[in-house]
């Protein structure tokens with residue numbers, strides 16, 4: 001089971017100026033937290049609350065349907081290509097990187113148990129799109145275009161390029177190589193998929209992109225590459241009760257959220273760093289960055305007051321970033337809460353041979369790379385706490401579907417709790433919509449031309465220097 005160690009955020013370890021009186025704070029906030037958790041659980045089944053992701057641990061029907069499709073296409077494709085952006089790509093990207101064998105796309109089909117390679121196009125860089133198309137044989141590729149709204153320009157433009165090429169390469173059969181994951185009722189992709197006859201998976205109502213990884217958005221890619229989605233669902237189910245516990249002393253999501261909220265509002269630490277000590281987890285912080293940034297960065301609170309709330313999320317990777325960011329973390333502004341993710345047991349126990357015994361690196365011989373990774377994390381934690389920097393540690397027993405699902409789900413739940421503490425709407429993203437509308441105006445989309453003149457004026461504005 002996922003664990004949280006928060007003692008390195010406590011004043012008894014890092015001092016009163018920067019540490020929290022966790023025992024007192026947990027008691028002070030126990031009623032507020034209980035009320036938030038009760039309220040979230042009361043609202044979770046109601047329409048327009050955007051809390052349906054809290055039910056995804058019980059979504060056996062979708063899991064069954066997804067597995068059925070995966071087994072139907074098993075062995076047919078060399079590659080799976082995911083087209084999506086933001087919440088429609090990051091969760092699946094982060095979890096496939098964590099859960100598949102390292103360097104998956106470089107392994108032979110036998111080493112991959114004949115499951116396909118997986119590629120993500122989550123940006124619109126023309127060179128990298130073109131470059132990827134040089135690598136993939138589209139005839140042997142299953143394209144999964146994922147967009148809840150069904151009209152995101154980045155995703156749909158990629159799709160238009162690729163669909164055209166697929167039709168040229170495959171003739172009428174190209175349709176069998178495309179699946180669409182989108183909203184049940186709304187959006188252009190939904191209409192197109194119907195007209196064209198693509199297989200469709202639905203993103204359930206009231207689940208935003210950044211909370212959608214355990215819906216068909218993530219489950220389809222996971223099943224296609226042979227990951228065990230039942231284990232993921234079981235992981236969520238097994239931790240769900242603990243995360244619904246209204247007693248903050250028993251609820252690590254509530255603790256995680258409250259510590260960040262208090263560190264921000266009382267100690268001026270509004271930067272949250274996520275730093276896994278595992279290369280396989282290196283994209284988990286990318287997913288976390290979106291989750292935190294889009295959910296908590298809000299201009300106004302629920303009462304309409306201007307608050308400009310938010311934590312600035314920063315990604316890091318242990319041990320690599322000990323050689324890049326740690327200097328700043330240790331000695332720069334004390335404005336961060338740093339969360340380590342530690343892995344109890346790696347799949348591999350890699351011994352360092354006893355060579356170069358009579359040199360300065362001789363001490364490494366006979367130890368394991370695992371020992372070294374643990375020593376790196378331990379020493380960084382102590383050194384950060386020497387410098388009065390708060391550190392939280394999330395520990396998972398091992399990297400597998402069960403444990404990773406618990407980690408991701410806990411981070412989602414804590415984000416919802418944090419949003420309530422800040423009294424903001426966790427589930428909208430008006431700052432993203434504004435940019436989308438400007439971009440539509442610049443690209444000449446009908447109905448969005450109102451701001452075109454203003455945009456051109458601002459883009460061409462000149463000032464004398």
Ligand code: PA5
Pocket residue numbers: 085086087088146147148149150151152155208209210211294429
């Ligand atoms: O979290 C979110 O809601 C966003 O990041 C969306 O996932 C992203 O904008 C992509 O949207 P869509 O799935 O509609 O293409």
